[in-house]
Amino acid sequence: MSPNTDYLLDTLQKLLAIASPSGFTDQVVHFVCDELARLDIPFELTRRGAIRATLEGRQRSPDRALVAHVDTLGAQVKSLKANGRLEVVPVGHWNARFAEGCRATLFSGKRRYRGSLLPLKASGHTFAAANDAQEANWQNIEMRVDVPGGDRQALVNAGIHIGDFIAIDTMTEIDLDSGFINSRHLDDKAGVAVLLTTAKALKESAETLPVDLHLLFTITEEVGSGASSVLHQDVAEMVSIDNGTTAPGQNSSEYGVTIAMADQTGPFDYHLTHHLIHLCHEHGIGHQRDIFRFYRSDSASAIEAGNDLRTALVCFGIDASHYYERIHLDALTSLTRLLWHYALSAPLFADDNKLLTARPDFPHMP
Template sequence: MSYPNTRETINLIKEIVSIPSPSGNTNKVIEYVEKYLSEFNIETKRNRKGGLIATLPGKDTNQHRMLTAHVDTLGAMIKEIKPSGRLKIDLIGGFKYNSIEGEYCQIETASGKVYTGTILMHQQSVHVYKDAGKAERNIDNIEVRIDEKVHSADEVRALGIEVGDFVSFDPRVEITENGYIKSRHLDDKASVGILLQLIKQIKTENITLPYTTHFLISNNEEIGYGGNSNITPETVEYLAVDMGAMGDGQSTDEYTVSICAKDASGPYHYEMRKKLVQLCVENDIQYKVDLYPFYGSDASAAIRSGHDIVHGLIGPGIDSSHAFERTHQSSIENTAKLLYHYIQSEMIK
């Protein structure tokens, strides 16, 4: 029995996290995924929201499965161009300003031109501001310093930068010799890489799926509605592949696949959860069952939108979510193994 190549998956994840794609501005990374899948003669289509759907036929065409992972990330948008030539930003997604302080960033104008900058406190210099450490990290105090010679709002606008332009964060991706991958946006580009490798394996090894299976690369998950549409009436099981959240009281770690029993939307389908655990036990896959108290997924969005489906959520364990994230190749591998066995399993009765 073979599984997707973990090292190849990690290198693919490195490429994907390096493509800026804050929610609302994901076309470049969707194009990358389109091109990747086209190399294996996999037909894809975009939904009107900009997400990408690949469908692989199975023996049973009357019952379908859907697997999702989201390619949109946290980011920001220019709220105001200050008289000083600095930029005030508003956040895209659920994270805190302190998690981006000191980060390098890119500003993309409506014409497509990209400028670089750094996200800083207005009261950054300890040689000038007595309260540099105590000042609140918020929309009024955090700003972007552009790497251009600008001293006024007019000079910034002359560059083509305007209110509403997207700001993306430098992922700072690094793969260590002992198997860690650390980067921003492993939520959820780690899962996207895993799904793309799985699709590649299905095609190159001519694996026959028991059911027609749709793979949705969604692009609005961070703002709550990425995977809530384009679900065929025949779809019975819907599995979101997203990160497992780590912290105090959590069982999730960086080395196993995390199976979610409940998040902020409520419990996931009990029989689906038990089936996923059973697949792990039967195939020697290292796993943890966990609850994520402040979390929602594409699967929970699909349930909220009224779809009559069996829903589940799994994913690699990610440390320091929505900040400087990290996981290990063991977690990537265990997640890939569970997905490999899941897509070839029988439906829940």
């Protein structure tokens, strides 16, 4: 299987161009729906916009799911200040230090305004050493909106309100020579692009899937609820696609596939995780294992919502997660290859199509 890198990168760029902080995801949902329709893959939506598409297999159950999230980090207006600037709060968990100096778009009804996120003491010529002494926290961040006037009334006249969403510029750069991709919000727009690329390859191939495969696109992973509502009880295996942090003390890499053995919510399913590792060995896919102490994914929200299913997490290594992120094309193509082979592999356990099973049918650890 040779991934279509042109389609992958084109889809990624289109996704990154659509603002989609958690709670403001309708437009990116429409984009994914349009792409699924173009690929002739049937889908349905939850009330809020999570997507469940289906590629049919020889049998319906025990069916599988692949999941990636379309929502990103962002901010909201907390208050309109007397100096004509905005107090803001983060959407999702990210450090205020990573917000300083960002250009951003504020969405207010049908209008949008440009602006910058700045520390309260932003002028070096005025505050000098106090610039460095100011603590990096969200109470010390404000948005300078590009609206004439310079006072609170100017903001009111512009129709800006508390709760308006703020989307952070991605500053996307793709270097085809080196293979590196730099951008904000690669978490998890890169995962969505990988999922769509895999779906396109499966749809266009002559291969028949052994069981139904659901493609899930969630809209609230960055705020913790993720795959809590888009699943049905019929799904037996679910593989999340997200980022793996390449940082000191971690084993993730910007190359190959990073397979998570556990995250802050605990270990992933032993059998499903080792099945993915076996597929990497069998098909010559570069990979490494890692454990994340301060990280959770769609798999966690699915389990916490009461779904009894096997979960795993496969990752593209990402440097400077939740900041100005960098990944490598090799990780995205490696992930696409792994998901292709996983979709075509036999179900782990035939009796996983049952919610409850007899003891003789329950597996053993090696």
